[in-house]
Amino acid sequence: MARIIASLLTSHVPLIGLAVDQGKTQDPYWKPLFDGYEPARAWLKKAAPDVVIVLYNDHGTVFSLESVPTFAVGVADEFIPADEGWGPRPVPVVKGHPALAGHLVESLVFDEFDITIMNSMQVDHGLTVPLSVACGQPAAWPFPVIPISVNVIMYPQPTGRRCFKLGQAIRKAVESYAEDLRVVVFGTGGMSHQLHGERAGLINKEWDRKFLDDMTANPERLLNLGHVDYVRDAGAEGIELIMWLAALGALNGKAKEVYRHYHVPASNTAAGLLILE
Amino acid sequence: MTKDDPFDDIPGTYLFNQERCRVGFHLNMFFMSLLKDENRKAFLADEKKYLDKYPLSPEQRRAVEQRDWLGMIKHGGNIYYMSKYGATLGHSFQFMAGAMSGVSQEEYAAMMLKGGRSLEGNRSKSEHN
Numbered sequence: 001m002a003r004i005i006a007s008l009l010t011s012h013v014p015l016i017g018l019a020v021d022q023g024k025t026q027d028p029y030w031k032p033l034f035d036g037y038e039p040a041r042a043w044l045k046k047a048a049p050d051v052v053i054v055l056y057n058d059h060g061t062v063f064s065l066e067s068v069p070t071f072a073v074g075v076a077d078e079f080i081p082a083d084e085g086w087g088p089r090p091v092p093v094v095k096g097h098p099a100l101a102g103h104l105v106e107s108l109v110f111d112e113f114d115i116t117i118m119n120s121m122q123v124d125h126g127l128t129v130p131l132s133v134a135c136g137q138p139a140a141w142p143f144p145v146i147p148i149s150v151n152v153i154m155y156p157q158p159t160g161r162r163c164f165k166l167g168q169a170i171r172k173a174v175e176s177y178a179e180d181l182r183v184v185v186f187g188t189g190g191m192s193h194q195l196h197g198e199r200a201g202l203i204n205k206e207w208d209r210k211f212l213d214d215m216t217a218n219p220e221r222l223l224n225l226g227h228v229d230y231v232r233d234a235g236a237e238g239i240e241l242i243m244w245l246a247a248l249g250a251l252n253g254k255a256k257e258v259y260r261h262y263h264v265p266a267s268n269t270a271a272g273l274l275i276l277e
Numbered sequence: 278m279t280k281d282d283p284f285d286d287i288p289g290t291y292l293f294n295q296e297r298c299r300v301g302f303h304l305n306m307f308f309m310s311l312l313k314d315e316n317r318k319a320f321l322a323d324e325k326k327y328l329d330k331y332p333l334s335p336e337q338r339r340a341v342e343q344r345d346w347l348g349m350i351k352h353g354g355n356i357y358y359m360s361k362y363g364a365t366l367g368h369s370f371q372f373m374a375g376a377m378s379g380v381s382q383e384e385y386a387a388m389m390l391k392g393g394r395s396l397e398g399n400r401s402k403s404e405h406n
Contacts, residue, residue: 014370060357064309065302083312085364153357155294194394196356198347199289200374201385203393228283232400236290237356265389268374 002100002174002181006047007247007255008040009215009274010133012056012188012240014084015267017129020137021090033271036261037133040273043259044134045142049184051097052143053104053170053250054127055163055243056188057152059084061124068154069116071166073108074123074147075101082122091128091137097144100177104146107173113166115148123147130188133273152189152240160242161223167249174250187247189240191262192233193269202235203270205262211241212260212274219245219253237269244274251276286402289378293355300334301353307331307341308358311365320365347377 016033019025025034061082063069079094108115127147135142148170151157158166167185174183191211194202211234214221222245230239248255255276264270284292291297298305307328310316320327328338340348344366349359356373363373375385378394388394 060305060309060355060361061312065298065305065355065358083314085311085317085361087314153293153355154298155292192393194290195370195374196350196359196377197289197291198378199287199394199399200378201388201394202396202399203389204396205392207396228287231284231290231292232287233396236287236292264392268370268389268393270393 002177002179002183004171004174004183004185004250005049006258006275006277007185007187007251008044008134009187009244009247009272009276010130011190011266011269011271011273012126012129013266013269013271014125014129016271017089017125017132020132033263033266036263037273039259040261040275041134041136043275044184047184048182049143050181051100051146051183052186053146053148053183054130054186054188055148055150055246056126056130056186057240057243058149059124059126060153062121065154068151069149070151070158071113072116072118072149073101073105074118074121075105076118076120079121079123079127079145079147081128082124084124089125089128091132092140094123094127094131094141094147095144097146100174100181101146103177104170104173107176108169111169111172113169121147126188130186134186150243150246152242155227157227157239158242159227160225160245163242163246164223164249164253167246168252170246171250171252185247185250187244189243190234190238191241191270191272192235192238194235195237195268197236199235201268203264204234205264205270207233208262208270208272212262212272215244215248215274215276216255216257219248248276288399288402291350297353297355301355303331303333304337304341304349304352304354305358307333308354308362311361317365346373350377
């Protein structure tokens with residue numbers, strides 16, 4: 001039987017990817033952030049997952065406004081890193097796991113999650129930056145990946161509680177897969193940040209720290225946060241944190257904190273990383 | 278969206294709701310077209326000719342031509358689509374963020390290094406805090 005062994009939560013700031021790609025991780029600006037990633041990389045190497053499911057959002061790269069799926073699951077053999085305006089990131093192609101992804105799709109739909117099936121898609125920094133955060137610069141990513149994109153661009157977006165339930169349904173799907181696979185779920189995005197408008201640059205450390213605490217201490221409080229609460233207190237783009245709740249749902253909401261890292265700033269963003277088992 | 282939209286109480290924030298999506302549809306489709314290198318080159322070679330392909334409102338067209346980043350947002354632009362236009366002109370998210378909040382990129386970067394923009398005074402229009 002396949003099983004979910006842990007969740008890793010991390011911000012997916014594009015400039016973090018650029019710092020890796022351009023060899024700047026030891027620059028004074030980036031060193032404190034990347035030093036904090038080292039224990040997480042060591043943990044992941046030891047955990048050696050067979051498959052990683054990444055909950056992330058597309059940033060207007062694959063999905064134009066012509067169609068906006070709330071949840072979309074990638075079932076392709078591979079996912080090519082996209083050109084987001086600067087040329088594609090020089091990172092390995094992301095290999096998929098079509099067998100588990102296909103099972104996931106079937107299980108989710110029969111479990112009444114009407115997801116969109118992506119038979120072919122590229123992936124942007126929302127997916128590739130977390131891989132760089134967690135793995136550095138390998139010649140090939142050390143595990144196959146199942147991308148699940150969540151609409152956090154256009155309103156209405158799914159609620160945090162709905163994302164949590166999606167995570168629970170992912171767990172149920174994984175546990176009904178016959179092959180003995182060890183799966184880690186990544187929840188990505190956040191933490192507090194706002195990229196647009198006169199309020200751009202908003203950071204709320206106190207709010208972020210409470211959010212990190214309550215991922216284990218009081219998940220119910222987080223599930224009750226509304227969209228307006230995120231936008232007001234964590235910045236308009238801080239809403240990405242609902243994807244962390246999906247990864248928490250994949251642990252059924254009962255988790256132990258294994259590692260935490262928090263650093264301000266990563267470009268416009270408060271960067272957080274959390275490992276839960 | 279509704280009459281008493283609670284999001285309207287949040288200062289300096291333009292929620293990308295269905296109304297903004299409707300107004301900004303062609304503007305964002307223009308931005309997104311710049312994901313392709315051939316389109317970036319075509320735009321930079323002849324900006325006016327390229328823009329003529331998109332039915333933008335006069336306000337949107339002016340904002341695009343004048344690199345008025347906040348104006349583009351106010352007229353239905355979405356930051357993530359707009360970032361493709363920024364990238365085409367060689368601008369980072371921090372450059373656009375500085376421009377939208379009315380400071381230079383250097384001043385903006387310095388604010389971020391000091392821990393970012395405080396929530397104090399930026400939380401609510403009605404509560405003035």
